[in-house]
Amino acid sequence: MTTSFSRRTALAAGFTLALAAGPALAQGQVLRIGVTPGPHAEILEKVKPLAAQKGLDLKITEFSDYVVPNQALDAGELEANSFQHEPYLDNQVKDRGYKIIKVGLTVNFPIGIYSSKYKSWAEIPDGATIAIPNDPTNGGRVLLLLQDKGVIKLKDGVGFKPTVADITANPKKFKIIELEAAQTPRSLADVAAAAINTNYAVDAKIDPASAILREDAKGPYVNLIAVRAADKDKPWVKTLVEVYHSPEVKSFIAERYKGAVLAGW
Structure with a gap:
């Protein structure tokens, strides 16, 4: 099941109580991933059982705006997020000093x-x-x-x-x-x-x-999976991206969204 938080609720709670219930990543199982509602959440729910086959237990949390998922990731309350394109991430890193990087492409949403x-x-x-x-x-x-x-x-x-x-x-x-x-x-x-x-x-x-x-589907606005820079070489990062890029997920995107959302890899 996907957990949902508003920006105000998440900030007020300081994220810790809301997101710390899962086992630590050091156990090699749980990945806490932040998304926004709609396709990002739906696609991650499709990824979840495929990731489980590879030993990853995805805990998906929805956020109602575009600010909090990067705050939570940078603060260590998430292992990854999947909701933004690269120009937005670049702007957040520049303005807020986040040590967050792109590790894989996800989907394109022609606005x-x-x-x-x-x-x-x-x-x-x-x-x-x-x-x-x-x-x-x-x-x-x-x-x-x-x-x-x-x-x-x-x-x-x-x-x-x-x-x-x-x-x-x-x-x-x-x-x-x-x-x-x-x-x-x-x-x-x-x-x-x-x-x-x-x-x-x-x-x-x-x-x-x-x-x-x-807008046209082409351009710089393909969305991405982001992690903290310190985590970029951890084995789970490669596994998560590979599972997201699986044929099963690509077929789900094509059938579910019928061109409104496009696989970007």
Whole structure:
């Protein structure tokens, strides 16, 4: 079974009581892995029995935002996490000093913009409100998508993390607001459209195929398994990645998500 924690609950508990129930890793059995809800959690549940055959007992904990899983991993309350792409991890390492590294690729979630009020992007009126994630990499990812589709223009040289302040042209005068990524599905009732990461769309029972704008599947946003740098050469790391990359898991992803989530290895 997957355990679930909100950011507030996890922080308030200091993680220790919530996550320390399993046997120590030194016994060679238990790996505590942090994920976000939706496909990341579902795929790890598929990985779990395959990992057990290799002697790994996965204890999966869901977190409701993108901040806490890296905090918990860096603090030693998890052995690994599986929820983020490399630009996001790089930003977290730079800003927070985490000693966390990528050890294997997982899946790609082409980000989409959704609306409960309009059936196509062309229908959205001038001056409408568009919600995007408030973290630098995913928010920037959406701004790059909007530029790619001709909706806005950004300053030259902004890289993968442009901000709203980098918009140089917004012909339809859209009001772009920033929300926590996990809250964007709930915002659909209040905004014209919202950019929603696929894992949160799936968790909210939103069909990824219903996106009115969607980024191309190619790019730097394949998600990954992260561990502490000190653990990178431990045998369980290689085993965990090999099990995740098994044909059984790849087939599960293709059949379960039908192109909304893509195997990235």
